[in-house]
Amino acid sequence: MIDKKTKQKIIVTGGCGYIGSHTVVALIENNFEVVILDDLSNSNITVLDRIEKITGIKPTFIEVDLKDISRVENIFRYNKDVAAVIHFAAYKAVSESVKEPLKYYQNNLYSLMNTLMSQQKHGINNFIFSSSATVYGNSKTLPITEENEVQRPFSPYGNTKKIAEEILDDLVKSDPNFSAISLRYFNPIGAHDSGLIGELPSGVPNNLMPYITQTAVGIRAKLMVYGNDYPTKDGTPIRDYIHVVDLAEAHVIAVKRLLNNKQEEQLETFNLGTGIGYSVLEIIKVFEKISGSKLNYEITGRRDGDVPLLFASTNLAKEKLGWQAKRKLEDMVLSSWKWEQNIRKVK
């Protein structure tokens, strides 16, 4: 056992959320000390007990709205020994961002700016950012490599990711001591094997997997499949779904890369996906097999902003990070299903 004092301390913003909580578990399992900053706007405080159940350690938690610069600055002042920051905190509902763009620009960009300014002021020079494949828009060349052109995303939410990457690019150019890694997630699904942590969408889910599991438990009447006239094998759109635990492990590797000064450029960008694309109907078929029940669904019209086909080239992450997704689609669907059933039992 490493003595607590020798552990390196990581600040995880948005650490009570879906991807953040899985990353906190992975960090603790890799002997890091974690301080979570979260305002609980899209998460629940009980996640801390659940993390403790899994790892035996309850992470330090500070409830703070990152839009509040004076509080954020103060937190960093008292945590100058932090080795790196992983920044998950953001709003992420795509359709809401179209209706209320300023809410998204304010939350996602102020939170980012306040975190960066405060950490830079106190000499904390390592930063990992949650970006998204949404920055590639409707890419014409597949698989998508990090060299693919970044396009103006369809939604204000997506645009906050593009702008954030530009801010990071400007920051590293201005400060030779600052290092950042931007991780572009494809479609994270799944939950921790324990069934103790997972995705907890507030209100009606936008994303496919939680919509499927909520339909299966009867919270939603029917899944609408948005279009079957795309130029794909069965007409439904194809995405690169990635297990959230694989994603969490990639963050630990990225942190170690920064802490061990292994990065080749001050700002590095990596795709995090599996490299394999599945259609909506394929996901439904796997879900029906795993749950042993028929899913109530109907084919309807296309959803605005959806692209037909999206899957990652995983070569750069493999080559430079030495990271590759290990978990298969069946693991992702099974763990999502187990999590959905568990949370309904608790309520």
Ligand code: NAD
């Ligand atoms: P999530 O909503 O579950 O987690 C985000 C966390 O940030 C929540 O706990 C929320 O309470 C907190 N938060 C939001 N605004 C805050 C603020 N102003 N101050 C403090 N805390 C705040 O989302 P997630 O799915 O875990 O996503 C994490 C990150 O990954 C986000 O930046 C998201 O945009 C990005 N991302 C997610 C996906 C996905 O499909 N889930 C895909 C690509 C990128």
Ligand code: UD1
């Ligand atoms: C969506 C967002 C993207 C964001 C990502 C992760 C849009 C247009 N894109 O990606 O910006 O980064 O989530 O949060 O919102 N589907 C259905 N019925 C449903 C839900 C989804 O058929 O009820 C289909 C969609 O048409 C899509 C696939 O399932 O083809 C996956 O959808 P989703 O989980 O929302 O992810 P993305 O659209 O890829």
